[in-house]
Structure formats: C-alpha cells, structure tokens
Amino acid sequence: MPCPFHSHQPDPFGEARRKDGVLVNEFQGTPIPMLLRHEDVRSAAKNWQQFSSDAPFKVPLPTEENVRTVRQLPLEIDPPAQQEYRELVEPFFNRAKLPGVIAQVEGLIDSLVGQALSRDSIEIVREFAIPLQSRALACLLNMPQSEAEVWIGWGMHVFREGDGGRKGSALEAYANGLLDQAAAAPGDDFFSALTLARFQGRALTREEMLGYCSIVFAGGRDTIINSISGVIGHLGTHPADFEFLRADPRRIVGASEEFFRVLSPSTHLARLCPAGAKIHGVTVEPGHFVSLNFAAANYDETVFESPEEVRLDRRPNPHVAFGFGPHLCLGAPHARLVVRSLIKALCDRVARIETLEAVDRYENEASYRRRVAYEKLAVRLTAR
Numbered sequence: 001m002p003c004p005f006h007s008h009q010p011d012p013f014g015e016a017r018r019k020d021g022v023l024v025n026e027f028q029g030t031p032i033p034m035l036l037r038h039e040d041v042r043s044a045a046k047n048w049q050q051f052s053s054d055a056p057f058k059v060p061l062p063t064e065e066n067v068r069t070v071r072q073l074p075l076e077i078d079p080p081a082q083q084e085y086r087e088l089v090e091p092f093f094n095r096a097k098l099p100g101v102i103a104q105v106e107g108l109i110d111s112l113v114g115q116a117l118s119r120d121s122i123e124i125v126r127e128f129a130i131p132l133q134s135r136a137l138a139c140l141l142n143m144p145q146s147e148a149e150v151w152i153g154w155g156m157h158v159f160r161e162g163d164g165g166r167k168g169s170a171l172e173a174y175a176n177g178l179l180d181q182a183a184a185a186p187g188d189d190f191f192s193a194l195t196l197a198r199f200q201g202r203a204l205t206r207e208e209m210l211g212y213c214s215i216v217f218a219g220g221r222d223t224i225i226n227s228i229s230g231v232i233g234h235l236g237t238h239p240a241d242f243e244f245l246r247a248d249p250r251r252i253v254g255a256s257e258e259f260f261r262v263l264s265p266s267t268h269l270a271r272l273c274p275a276g277a278k279i280h281g282v283t284v285e286p287g288h289f290v291s292l293n294f295a296a297a298n299y300d301e302t303v304f305e306s307p308e309e310v311r312l313d314r315r316p317n318p319h320v321a322f323g324f325g326p327h328l329c330l331g332a333p334h335a336r337l338v339v340r341s342l343i344k345a346l347c348d349r350v351a352r353i354e355t356l357e358a359v360d361r362y363e364n365e366a367s368y369r370r371r372v373a374y375e376k377l378a379v380r381l382t383a384r
C-alpha cells in the first residue's frame with residue numbers, strides 16, 4: 001500500500017535520476033544541470049577544485065545578489081580558507097551539544113507544546129514553528145529571548161517572503177546594529193564572538209562578520225521551520241508511527257534522520273565549475289554552474305530501499321540532507337536537537353494530533369515541482 005504521506009509527495013526527480021542522472025532546470029534564465037544521484041552528489045561535494053563554492057550570492061538557488069551585499073561565510077568560499085572561517089564559529093554551533101543548551105531548547109519546546117495543548121487549535125507554521133525556530137536560535141547564539149521576538153516577525157524566510165530586496169537590506173542593517181552593540185560592550189553571545197575573533201592574525205572585517213550573520217539568520221530558517229511542520233504533519237496523519245516512537249523513545253534519534261532524509265529541507269545548492277565539466281553527457285562550460293541536488297540523492301533507490309516510504313527505523317541511513325564533505329552543515333547538531341526534542345515532547349505529552357487544514361508548500365520550477373512541507377497546517381492536539 002503506498003504511504004499516504006508520499007501519495008502527495010512523490011519524488012519529482014526519480015525518472016530523470018534513473019534515466020539520465022542529471023536534470024537541467026532554468027534558474028533566472030540560466031540552464032543549470034542538477035546532479036541527482038547519491039554517488040555523484042557526494043563526489044562533487046568533496047571535489048571543491050572542480051565544483052567550487054567560491055561564488056558569492058550564487059550558491060543558493062535562486063541566486064541572492066539582489067537581496068544581500070555580503071558573501072555568506074563559510075558557505076561561499078573554498079578550502080583551505082573555508083576551513084579556517086569554519087573553525088572560528090564551530091564552537092558556537094557545537095553549543096547545541098551542551099547539556100545546558102539542550103535543557104534550554106527542551107524547555108522551550110515543552111512550553112510551546114503546553115501552550116498548543118491549552119488551545120482548541122493551532123496553526124503550526126506561523127504559531128508554532130516560526131516562534132520555535134527563532135527562540136531555539138537565540139539559545140544557540142546565546143542571545144536573550146527578547147531578541148527572538150524580533151526574529152519571529154521576519155516570517156518564513158528572511159529574504160524570499162515579501163519584498164526580498166527591502167527585507168535583505170533591513171536584515172543587514174539589523175545585523176550591523178547587533179555587531180555595533182557587541183563591539184561596544186562584548187558579551188558571550190555569537191555576535192560578540194565575531195567582533196573578538198581573529199582570522200589569519202587579524203580581526204574580521206565588518207563584511208566578513210555580516211557574512212556569518214547572513215547565513216545564521218537565513219540558512220537555518222525555512223529549513224528548520226519546514227522540518228518542524230513536516231514532522232508534526234506526518235505524526236498527525238500516521239498515528240501508527242506516532243505510537244511506534246512512543247513505545248520506545250530510543251527510536252527517536254533514527255526517526256529524526258529519516259525525517260531529514262524524507263523532507264530534505266534544502267533541495268539543492270550550486271557549485272561553480274571554473275574549468276567546466278562533463279556529467280553523464282551534459283557539458284558544463286568553464287565558469288558555468290551545476291547544482292548538487294540533495295533531495296534527489298536522498299531518494300536514490302540504489303542506496304535507499306523503497307525511498308518514498310517513510311521508515312522510521314531505516315538503518316543505515318546515509319542521507320545527505322545536511323550536505324557532504326567540507327561544507328557539511330554547521331547547524332546540523334542544532335537542527336537535530338530541535339527535531340529530536342520536538343518528537344520527544346510530542347510523545348510525552350500528546351495523545352493525538354488531528355489535522356484540521358493542511359496546505360502544502362511547493363517549490364515550483366520549470367522542470368520540476370517539489371513539495372516542501374506546509375504553507376499552512378492547522379491542528380488540534382489532545383493531551384495524554
């Protein structure tokens with residue numbers, strides 16, 4: 001029997017992946033071949049000389065030259081400088097593994113679930129996932145929770161929702177303000193750490209600091225929001241899966257990985273081919289781009305048996321939802337903390353999730369249409 005979750009989320013890349021290995025899609029008037037196979041995505045992700053990230057504004061697709069003025073760090077640069085930029089902030093991202101931070105995030109999720117239970121119904125995307133993403137990020141960055149209230153107002157995406165250009169410059173002005181405050185009176189938050197950091201024996205420039213701020217605010221936003229609504233939507237429509245997790249909480253870690261694989265919140269990211277490339281018969285001219293399609297790789301049937309089925313006990317699960325190689329997502333420990341704590345709180349406190357209204361969210365492109373969680377998800381939670 002087909003899984004109902006996937007009856008409305010078929011793999012849009014399956015046919016092209018099996019037949020050709022690549023799918024060319026036109027992004028902003030430029031044809032870009034997307035690599036679809038697990039093996040191809042992993043080997044290109046490691047081969048930064050041929051598939052380079054040294055392309056400011058052009059690693060995300062659609063490109064972002066109209067919505068920001070700074071190169072995102074360490075995303076849009078190659079090793080070895082990328083590794084140095086990465087090491088500067090890695091301790092902050094690894095705060096997600098500290099018992100104190102884990103307890104804080106668990107506490108805030110517990111309180112959001114408590115509030116949701118006290119209401120007749122709740123719209124998960126706007127009233128639950130966005131506040132949760134913003135407040136959890138404040139924990140990670142060691143910022144006061146009051147600051148998260150500002151971030152909640154940014155909506156689903158800091159650039160792509162509403163007037164991107166205006167929102168992008170407002171975001172940079174806001175980040176500049178945080179950095180000014182931090183430089184004047186450094187504390188123990190992320191922005192202060194940037195003002196104090198040393199890179200190759202010098203302080204970071206303001207532009208570099210803004211490059212980190214940009215990815216911290218933009219990169220981990222819709223990805224986390226879609227993970228949260230995707231998990232709640234699935235458990236609501238699959239009570240047997242909900243029971244399976246409740247029966248043994250040790251299953252939550254593996255189940256979270258399966259959710260990241262199935263949801264693949266970051267569909268793909270681009271790479272520049274400075275010397276060109278030839279992939280499965282498709283020629284990429286020097287200076288042109290390809291994309292690494294993580295979502296397609298995560299449904300590669302040569303690696304994942306019945307990839308369209310959500311198997312919460314899938315093992316092994318070598319998904320590439322967080323990328324692969326030198327740019328492996330720095331926010332992954334945080335994303336895992338949020339999703340695991342969410343599932344745990346739902347198992348502990350919620351007996352039933354009733355879906356009242358579900359409006360799917362789509363990525364619409366000329367050569368594919370991919371479902372990415374929800375635009376709107378209204379549910380009623382019943383306490384245990």
Ligand code: HEM
Pocket residue numbers: 045053059073074075076082086137215216219220221223224227264265266269294320321322323324326327328329330331332334335
């Ligand atoms: C489910 C949530 C998330 C997903 C699916 C995701 C996905 C990804 C992917 C696929 C990459 C690889 C980029 C590449 O190869 O070009 C990446 C890199 C990155 N992500 Fe995430 N991400 C998530 C959450 C976050 C969060 C919450 C943050 C920050 C708070 C974050 C910060 C970063 C950074 C800084 C990089 C660049 C690492 C580097 O270039 O060395 N991500 N992410």
